[in-house]
Amino acid sequence: MKYALVTGGSRGIGKAISIKLAEMGYFVLINFNANTTDAENTLNEIRTKGGDGELFQFDVSDPEMIKIAIEGWQAKHPDEHIEVLVNNAGTSKDMLMIWMDEKDWTNVIRTNLDSFFYVTQLLLKDMLINKFGRIINVVSLSGIKGLPGQTNYSAAKAGVIGATKALAQEIGKKNVTVNAVAPGFIRTDMTKDLDEKELKKMIPLNRFGMPEEVAEVVGFLASEKSSYITGEVININGGLYT
Ligand code: NAP
DSSP states (O other), rough: OOOEETTTTTTTHHHHHHHHHHHOOOOEEEEESSSSHHHHEEEEEEHHHHEEEEEEETTTOOOOHHHHHHHHEEEEOOOOEEEEEEEOOOOOOOOOOGGOHHHHHHHHHIIIIIHHHHHHHHHHHHHHHHEEEEEEOOOHHHHHHHTTTTTHHHHHHHHHHHHHHHHHHGGGGEEEEEEEEEEESSGGGGGSSOOHHHHHSTTTTTSOOOOOOHHHHHHHHHHHGGGTTOSSSEEESSTTTO
């Protein structure tokens, strides 16, 4: 059995990634935080398509909870390991910095950036011992160009981009690759309140992207086909770079 863990794998982009990895033959550990029904629906969809997985609840902003959940899984599966990790769970809380609450700064950094450290560190050892691993971080256009109203989110995603490049250099020799995908506007719950009609005018491809369009690239990065790519950030934004 080959295992993949997708944080925030129950909804939106993470859901599409969970389905994609299951189609590739992975047993998918679908992490979520609060919404059990959506997580169950995702697992059912995977099973209907002939794949398999299980729900894996923990709050990625809580290091203690991450440790208990992942070490618990590892203790129950002493002869198995997770070879694909997709750090996808994320949140945003937009506000101009002058009015931003300290707790909104901290929560966005914890959920999007600190989670990368805590989750990845616990899975690294097995990947290094087994001389194979794929770590894929879902970042954002905001982390590349910075977006007004998102100093917290832009800082967190830019932090993950820096960590992606640094970690890739630390562990390349062990055949573990670390890459990131940077979506622009993708149609999910996170963007459902945005004015797509207005915003799409800025996007060369003239529409928001679909979660499956991100999942395809993540699937490629998780596969053997991406064997000579590491430390990269792939933009998936319909041409909306600047
Ligand atoms: P979404 O539809 O809001 O889904 C978020 C997912 O993350 C859900 O499965 C949610 O689980 C989980 N999650 C949130 N906080 C969590 C926590 N503390 N612990 C564990 N799981 C948590 O978001 P999305 O649009 O798919 O975004 C996925 C990733 O893509 C994020 O990193 C986001 O920053 C990035 N991104 C999105 C866009 C976009 O346009 N949508 C653009 C650029 C980057 P629950 O249901 O249990 O809360």
